[in-house]
Amino acid sequence: MSGAARNRHWADLGESTFVAGIWLLYGLHRLTGRWGFRLVLAPVVLFHWLSRPGLRRDSLQYLRRLHDYRPVFAKPPGWPQGLRHVALFAETMLDKLLAIAGRYPVERVTIVGAGPLRQAAAAGQGGIIVTAHIGCLELCRALIDDGGAFRLNVLVHTAHAQDFNRILQRLNPHSRVRLIEVTEIDVGTAMLLSEKVAAGEFVAIAGDRIPVRQSKTVLVDFLGHPAQFPVGPYVLAGLLKCPLYMLSCLHAGRGYAIRFDLLAQQVLLPRGQREQALQKHAEQYVFALSELLHESPYDWFNFFPFWDQTT
Numbered sequence: 001m002s003g004a005a006r007n008r009h010w011a012d013l014g015e016s017t018f019v020a021g022i023w024l025l026y027g028l029h030r031l032t033g034r035w036g037f038r039l040v041l042a043p044v045v046l047f048h049w050l051s052r053p054g055l056r057r058d059s060l061q062y063l064r065r066l067h068d069y070r071p072v073f074a075k076p077p078g079w080p081q082g083l084r085h086v087a088l089f090a091e092t093m094l095d096k097l098l099a100i101a102g103r104y105p106v107e108r109v110t111i112v113g114a115g116p117l118r119q120a121a122a123a124g125q126g127g128i129i130v131t132a133h134i135g136c137l138e139l140c141r142a143l144i145d146d147g148g149a150f151r152l153n154v155l156v157h158t159a160h161a162q163d164f165n166r167i168l169q170r171l172n173p174h175s176r177v178r179l180i181e182v183t184e185i186d187v188g189t190a191m192l193l194s195e196k197v198a199a200g201e202f203v204a205i206a207g208d209r210i211p212v213r214q215s216k217t218v219l220v221d222f223l224g225h226p227a228q229f230p231v232g233p234y235v236l237a238g239l240l241k242c243p244l245y246m247l248s249c250l251h252a253g254r255g256y257a258i259r260f261d262l263l264a265q266q267v268l269l270p271r272g273q274r275e276q277a278l279q280k281h282a283e284q285y286v287f288a289l290s291e292l293l294h295e296s297p298y299d300w301f302n303f304f305p306f307w308d309q310t311t
Contacts, residue, residue, distance in 0.1 A: 026097045037094060045087045058303050059085045062223075065307075069223040069290070072297045081298075088251070088298045092136050095256075099139035108255025109139065117202065117245065117260055121150045126197035127243040130207040130233040130263070132289050135249040135299045137204075140258050151201040153178050153193070190239060197240050204247065205233045207285050208302060210309055218279050220286045223293075227307045234281040237267040244281075246288055250296040261288070 029037045049056060056079070063077040063085060073081060098104040120127065129152075131137055180192075193203050210217050210230050217228040237244040244264040249256050263284060269277045293300050 025094050026101075029094055029098070038091070041090055042087075045090050046083070048090075049083050049086050055086065055303055056082055058305055062300060062302070062306065063297065065223040065225060066293055066297055070294055072294055085298050086303075089301050089303075092251075092299075092301070095136045096138040099136060104139060105255070108253075109258060110252065110255075111258045113260035113262075114258070116262065118150055120243070121200050121202070124200035125242070126199065126201045126203070127245055128197070128233055128237040128240065129202050129204040129245045129247045129260075130285060131204050131247045132206060132208040132292075133301045134289075134292060135251060135296070136256055137247065137249050139256055140247055140249045151178075151196075153180055153196055153201060153203045155180050155203065155205040190236070193236065194240055197242050202245075203236070205236070207233050207282075208289065216278075218282045220279075220282050222286050222307075223290060225307050228309055229282045229286060231278040231282060233285075234267050234278055235269070237264065238269040238277075241266060246285065248292050250292060250299050252296075263288075 025037075028040060032040065059082045060077065060079075063073075063081050067073050067077055095104060117127070196203060207230065210228050211232060216231050216235070218231055219226050220229050221227075222229070234244065243262060244267050246261045246263050247259070248261075249258045251257075264281070267277075267281065
């Protein structure tokens with residue numbers, strides 16, 4: 001592979017999930033149930049895996065680096081683990097839709113740490129939530145959308161945000177979740193988010209994808225290799241003077257485990273030590289992410305050359 005192809009930004013790879021495909025997945029499950037869905041999906045996943053060498057390479061690179069960093073498999077991962085990785089992603093896509101529609105069985109989900117966020121929302125205190133492309137985060141949004149004061153705004157770096165907003169509206173007209181498309185966090189975006197946090201709402205932003213446009217990143221050791229990570233979540237939390245949380249949702253048994261962790265009650269970026277403070281917050285996030293992946297190795301869904309990104 002050429003250096004130019006290897007170093008393409010993740011956003012240039014396009015979205016592999018389209019609205020038509022989303023409705024096809026959802027309709028298939030409604031007709032056949034989970035097992036029928038799996039039977040039909042199996043050959044599709046296999047074809048997808050066999051026909052996309054880049055997908056195979058990037059999946060195995062992640063799984064092998066995770067295993068080398070701290071062994072999680074009985075032996076170094078190969079094609080069976082890579083195929084399972086892609087298959088789990090496909091099944092997770094279904095769970096995302098079921099979660100948005102309120103059709104996922106809540107008895108299969110455990111939630112830890114949501115109490116302080118609900119209390120803060122009720123008191124009119126919002127915050128920044130840093131997430132990752134792990135597990136079924138849509139399930140977190142749907143379950144915490146319980147008719148209380150909690151409102152969630154999700155920043156996404158994709159032109160498909162309006163399409164997904166329409167899906168949210170169709171599947172759950174009363175959803176308190178809103179997707180906001182951004183290519184960079186400029187003054188206008190910062191003001192909008194400041195108003196939402198001041199109104200007791202929460203803003204979720206992924207901490208494991210660099211911004212679409214040229215923006216600040218830091219180099220952090222991730223699974224034994226240096227990688228670029230954005231500092232946007234920490235800059236926002238510092239600018240808005242609000243708490244910073246981390247949200248994860250991983251497969252656990254036949255369901256999922258949702259967890260909220262407080263990373264900082266207030267993000268301080270002292271003048272003269274701003275760069276060091278941003279580096280420290282990014283390293284804290286990456287350490288937490290690494291621990292989550294060790295717990296559930298197949299739950300990370302960044303299918304592109306993660307360590308070879310350019311900003």
